[in-house]
Amino acid sequence: MLSLIKLVGQHEASLFLFTILVIFLVALFGSFLSRKGRRRLPPSPLKLPIIGNLHNLGLNLPRSLWHLAKHFGPFMLLHFGAVKVFIVSSADGAREIMKTHDIIFANRPRLRAIQKLLYNYRDVGSAPYGEYWRQIKSICVLHLLSNRRIQSFRAVREEETALMIDEIERATLILDVFTAGMDTTYTSLEWAMTELLRHPNVMKQLQKEVREIAGEKSYIQEKDLEKMHYLKAVLKETLRLHPPVPLLGARESTQDVEVMGYNIAAGTWVIVNAWAIGRDPMSWEQPEEFIPERFLDSSIDFKGHDFQLIPFGSGRRGCPGILFATTISELFLANIVHKFDWTLPSGVKEKDIDMTESNGLTMHRKFPLIAIANKCSC
Template sequence: LLIEKIRQSCSSSAVNLSEAFAEFTKDIICRVALGRKYGEGEGESGRNFKELLGEVMELLGVINMGDYIPWLAWVSRVNGLDAKAEKVSKQLDDFLEGVIEEHINGQKKGNDNHNLENEGQKDFVDVLLWVQKENVIGFPIERVSIKAILLDVFTAGTDTTYSVLEWAMTELLRHPKTMKKMQNEVREITRNKKNIKAVDLDEMHYLTAVIKETLRLHPILPLLTPRESCRDAKIQGYDIAVGTKVFINAWAIGRDPGLWDNPEEFHPERFLTSSIDFKGHNFQFIPFGAGRRGCPGISFSITTIKLVLAKLLHYFDWTLPDGTRGVDLDMTESIGMVIHRKFPLVAVATPYVA
């Protein structure tokens, strides 16, 4: 659907890739987690789910003075932050409550798609409701816990994937030679094939290198997810007290000249001869975190990103609009928990003819 949407826009105007990627990732997570897509006016809240999700991500990145200086907690009441958080929380809770009721009602109506005998048609809500009903994990799972898990899936799986796609295409447009090299690889591997399959992605080593280099320069969460020490510890001579909140600056690690040659350059070739990966085993490259707090959705996210980029470069040739040069592309970043481009990425797609 994404490729077809771009193909239809080719003859009339440039493509707003930022908008297209945001819509795409929302729809993917909706289909996987909730069983169907949710668009304008869906749910009891009567609001655009994409807009609601955007407000959630915005609030997650806002600085709440009371978290750091408790006696200034009143500031969030005065500036409206507390009221906005409560409003968005209520709207999101209503939406997720409606989703769960849809699935339960489907079961009550005898919908065979809601039993686990047909695993291929299960969505994440189905699985969570089955876990709740059968008590298979040894302790009860409450309705509020199901909603919290679903919220985790959306906050961790939509904005993040969209960000990587946006920055990857930005860097490819800034570096036409890199884009051409990646296109050659994709088109060579998919020659005489009508479509790109997941198995084809394993052969696309340069594509993987491009994604790794994008994650190095533009980590999904620049400060990762905050940690909190569970006991007193001494690390490299420093006393770390129990309860200390720790931020890991993945952005600075990825650009450290002591760890990387020419760290400010976009150079995917550095990963072609390196075993460094993003799964948390190499601490100089941890865009997904590491250890028990590492992202559990790495495989899902990376496969999605690979498939989208491979198809974009297989079916289209890309340029910047109005004769803009790659070196002149505005790279200003937005402010937030997940870092996006401050200005949308707009490009011109030309259908590729073999």
């Protein structure tokens, strides 16, 4: 009898152990399956109910996203309220969005305010990717902003620039206040002048180039710009540190997609932080320093092929106004440094120049730049 009880007990114990083993294996397999099926999301800071990650953001959005990226890495998933936003802060990531998966990210997010302001998304910048956008973008690229069309207005631009130089010349009889507008092209010129005034050696080098090429001419013409390599380097360096549109036009994914190993769901907004990419130590030596020389022996350009320098974006939704903007900027900058020696108001040192940036879609100087135009003694 005793041995029968012992046998049943042993049998129950082994049944018990077997059951535990099965449960363990099932649990292990289940967890493996669910981990396999689970989406791998980009890292996110802790989000709060309703507002998501809005509390993580400061007023200077590119800068606060840059600080977050230093902690969470170049790919982050933030929640702007209920909206999922994929933030990209590296050249490799930008290439994935605007080249590898460009067609998936060719849409702009639909915002009610934009819909109301821009007549139901009728402008090129906000129009949904599709036939209508294709038509108006090709009008821009082929007819309004083509190389031929831009060249055809060369005389007008040169005349306007000459008039502006004369205007500044008249004003140099005490002080000229160099105030640039909020528009992207003028924003980049205002930052260029700011950096030139902060770096007198760069200004001197630029004036040397421009004045040597100009010779006896009163005004620089567009055909002279070709040879001005230092001028082009100064503008590139300005656009690297101060991209006028620091967070490139937002995009929206039209389908689920994997980017750099992360699963991005359809409908996620994507923001590429060009401002942070321009300062990324992985792409740039001494990233915080204004050194135009870095571009002299380099083929890096801002036309959208070198993803470490993308002030105009890239891919299908890239800016069609690059040629127009750079031609005006080069012509304007060459003429004002050719004709005038620029100084800061009395008592203001280079290091005192306020570099505070404004908030908003275009990042211009928060306070206007004040500089004195002295007629060149050359």
